[in-house]
Amino acid sequence: MSTGRPGLTRRRLLQGAAAAPLLAALPRAGLAASDGPIREYRLRAAPASVRLAAPPFPPSALWCYGGATPGPELRLRHGERLRVVLENGLDELTAVHWHGVRVPNEMDGISFLTQPPVEPGQQFVYEFEPPDAGTFWYHSHENAPVQQGRGLHGVIVVEERDPPRVDRDLVWSLDDWRLDRDAQIVDDFDSALDYSRAGRIGNTVTLNGRTSPELPVRAGERIRLRVVNSANARIFQLRFQGHQPTVIALDGQPVEPFQEPSLTLAPAQRADLVIDMSGRPGERFAVIDTFYGQNPFRVAELAYSEEPPLRESPLDAPIALAPVALPEPVLDDRSLTKEVLLEGGDLGRLRKAYVDGRQRGLSELILDGKFWAVCGVAGFRQVMPPFITAERGRTVVLRLLNRTAWPHTIHTHGHSFRIVSRHGREPDRAVWRDTVWLEPEEDTVVAFVADNPGDWLLHCHMLSHAYAGMQATFRVT
Numbered sequence: 001m002s003t004g005r006p007g008l009t010r011r012r013l014l015q016g017a018a019a020a021p022l023l024a025a026l027p028r029a030g031l032a033a034s035d036g037p038i039r040e041y042r043l044r045a046a047p048a049s050v051r052l053a054a055p056p057f058p059p060s061a062l063w064c065y066g067g068a069t070p071g072p073e074l075r076l077r078h079g080e081r082l083r084v085v086l087e088n089g090l091d092e093l094t095a096v097h098w099h100g101v102r103v104p105n106e107m108d109g110i111s112f113l114t115q116p117p118v119e120p121g122q123q124f125v126y127e128f129e130p131p132d133a134g135t136f137w138y139h140s141h142e143n144a145p146v147q148q149g150r151g152l153h154g155v156i157v158v159e160e161r162d163p164p165r166v167d168r169d170l171v172w173s174l175d176d177w178r179l180d181r182d183a184q185i186v187d188d189f190d191s192a193l194d195y196s197r198a199g200r201i202g203n204t205v206t207l208n209g210r211t212s213p214e215l216p217v218r219a220g221e222r223i224r225l226r227v228v229n230s231a232n233a234r235i236f237q238l239r240f241q242g243h244q245p246t247v248i249a250l251d252g253q254p255v256e257p258f259q260e261p262s263l264t265l266a267p268a269q270r271a272d273l274v275i276d277m278s279g280r281p282g283e284r285f286a287v288i289d290t291f292y293g294q295n296p297f298r299v300a301e302l303a304y305s306e307e308p309p310l311r312e313s314p315l316d317a318p319i320a321l322a323p324v325a326l327p328e329p330v331l332d333d334r335s336l337t338k339e340v341l342l343e344g345g346d347l348g349r350l351r352k353a354y355v356d357g358r359q360r361g362l363s364e365l366i367l368d369g370k371f372w373a374v375c376g377v378a379g380f381r382q383v384m385p386p387f388i389t390a391e392r393g394r395t396v397v398l399r400l401l402n403r404t405a406w407p408h409t410i411h412t413h414g415h416s417f418r419i420v421s422r423h424g425r426e427p428d429r430a431v432w433r434d435t436v437w438l439e440p441e442e443d444t445v446v447a448f449v450a451d452n453p454g455d456w457l458l459h460c461h462m463l464s465h466a467y468a469g470m471q472a473t474f475r476v477t
């Protein structure tokens, strides 16, 4: 199928990374949004055999974009258009969501809500100009616990027009797998325990598709690290032994640079870090995950080469990104405020909920595989009546009330939001996010300007939760 947009043939069409030298020669300033160069990729979703664990483990049977997990890195410059031809080589329906990119509604990749699902053997063409530079990612949003859980995701990098100076710009895609002794995926995606508790947490963590890899580094170099949590449900808390990363962006949006002893990333969250390699030639340092404290493990190792330091003191260049261009929400009596009640799960108080327009009791909900509800509705096939409707330009304030015994990561489609308060307190710093992590029984208030028309999903990004009811829609008119 074609997007049918006029003017495609008059635009410069560029094929993936191979086009970079040509593109670099093009003037980048002053490009009209409708006439930007197009960066084109093909993504074929299909089964693939991929080595996650080192021998003697055999390759794992996965589902991948382009035969690898993560799939191809989609990299473009701010002001370019991204065109992706999705081919469905699976035996089931699929679609791709561009997480965190404020795309037009018809490009958001939500079957039955924003597009028809892509049938086996069929194609769908996505095309949009990302409005923000930053670190984003893409993944299947169809049968997501299974399709994303089997490997269907990748990273999108939209480079700033004037990026901070670094020696290398790298992506770390973290994932979590439940593998058996032969390194094959345990096919228990229908586990009621996962659905009703913390989600599908695995037993094997990978970084860029490999267990505990080495990152070769050179003393004195400055690296920008774009870290993405691509896992179904696992939360990461990374500690860089012997190094002090500076956070310059969260969920793709710039933040006043800051340092913390560890970096916590819930599912679907991202952080851009700047790290000066302050070790000496030949040294090695572990990157450790400590979130599940009883079981810390090595995510990666920084392996210094024997080369002499690139420079003796850290690079003297600014690292702050240009401020965000998002419209600032205004909290006053004209803003639209809604309590978003999150209920359900094991040890929860959910007794009844609407499914597909009919109220059902708890035993019927469980038989139906529905364990969670948003505002009294267990989300079903992504077509629910909107829980809120906002006119374009209006500030929306969502009071997210986690009335469950489990953590959740709430993601809004089409919009990034400000964190207004957590546990009733203002946050330490002003941040934009598209995914917020709620601890059990935690309340968090978020706000955004509803400026992207359409029907959009709001859901938990612990994918088993979303699939088992923790999803809703909101409308921007």
Ligand SMILES: [Cu+2]
Binding pocket: 407, 408, 409, 460, 461, 462, 465, 466, 470
């Ligand atoms: Cu959840």
